Amino acid sequence: MVICGAGFGGLSAIHGLTRAGLRVTLLDGHLYSTFQPLLYQVATAGLNPGDVAYPAGGFVRRYGAVFRRAELAAIDPVSRRVKLGNGHELGYDYLILATGVTTAFYGVKGAADNTFGLYTRTDAIALRDHLMAGFERLSVADGDLHVTVVGGGATGVELAGTLAELRRTVLSSTFPDVDPARVRVRLVEMAPYLLGPFHEKLREYAKAQLLARGVDVRLDTRIGEVTADQVRLVHGEDLPSDITVWAAGVAAGPGAPTCGCRARTGSSLWATSRSTRTTPPRSWPSPRSRWGGTPPRRSPGWRTGRPPSRSGTTTRAPWPRSGGMPPWSSWPAGCGCEARWPGSRGSPCTCSTFWAGATGCPRSSTWPTGTSPGGTAGP
DSSP states (O other), rough: OEEESSSHHHHHHHHHHHHHOOOEEEEEESSEOOOOOGGGHTTTTTTTTGGEEEEEHHHHTTTHHHHHEOOOOEEEETTTTTETTEEEOOOOSSSSEEEOOOEEOOBBBBBBHOOOOOOOHHHHHHHHHHHHHHHOOOOSSOOOOEEEEEEOOOHHHHHHHHHEEEEEIIIHHOOTSSSSGGEEEEOOSSSSSSTTTHHHHHHHHHHHHHHHHOOOOSOOOOOOOOOOOEEEESSSEEEOOOOOESSSEEEEEETGGTTTTTEOTTTTTOOOOOOGOOOOSSSOOOOOOOTTTTOOOOOOOHHHHOOOOOSSOOOOSSOTTOOOOOGGGGSSSSOOOSSSSOOOTTTOBBHHHHHHOOOSTTGGGGGGTTTTOOOTTTO
């Protein structure tokens, strides 16, 4: 099993898959995993960048997995190999793409070139440096510092509120000669409310708190263009903006184009190749079960006798809801089906139609007479 991406999805998959007995390799371009919910604190100098980074290699070692620092360059689903940015290749039986998300600009002109994202540790550091440089300019030059946050979701609301607190508390102590009123924070949201997924009372509370902290909240406002020093609304109004932060939505991560997948509305993916989106059996093995090992204790197969062992010499008891299972040595070298269970001798067939409840392997002619198991047996 190869997992691309050391984010929440990739690390969670390692935790479950290694307990199921799979050999897992994690790929990521960085040596660390980022705790994204606190990136706004790094951007406003409330936390150090190291406070939101955790060594990926140390995490995977706890679960017996392997970590390799590498960029994903391409995926060959036919030969089941991933090509890395350093020129190496890595084979896999199953592949998980957990490369995260990137900023979605929705076709707004100038947004990609003149705004800051907040989805990586690098984004947070860049935004922090520009904010601090803007505060320094206020102490030596006239004028105001306009900061515009685009997007009224959780990221936008947290960032706008923290910037208002930063203006009120930190600015007065670090730059006492600068009037805090010269830092103007604005939040622009296209919907008629903030925090769309939340309860209406929480939306109103968040809006009231932002207004109480002096944030200019613009709801039901659509942006048409972003330049280096202003935000132009679709109805023609130009809002001055020295720093524009784009937190209006996300799109599929950079791994999507390499796997033959296409993005769709809602930032999810369609898989266009069966071999890149293999359907697992109806139930994955429990932590006590290993591939080619024993079924869960509460299954009928456990109560009726001893299940097949990993060595493939014990076959006295049938698997749950199956007509019996021959030893591994009697399985043919392979029936040509795409999916094979890793770690098993003889690699039994795992056609998705068979595991989904078919009465037998669709290529049953390749099985020895009388040995093809039927029903909905697990591995």
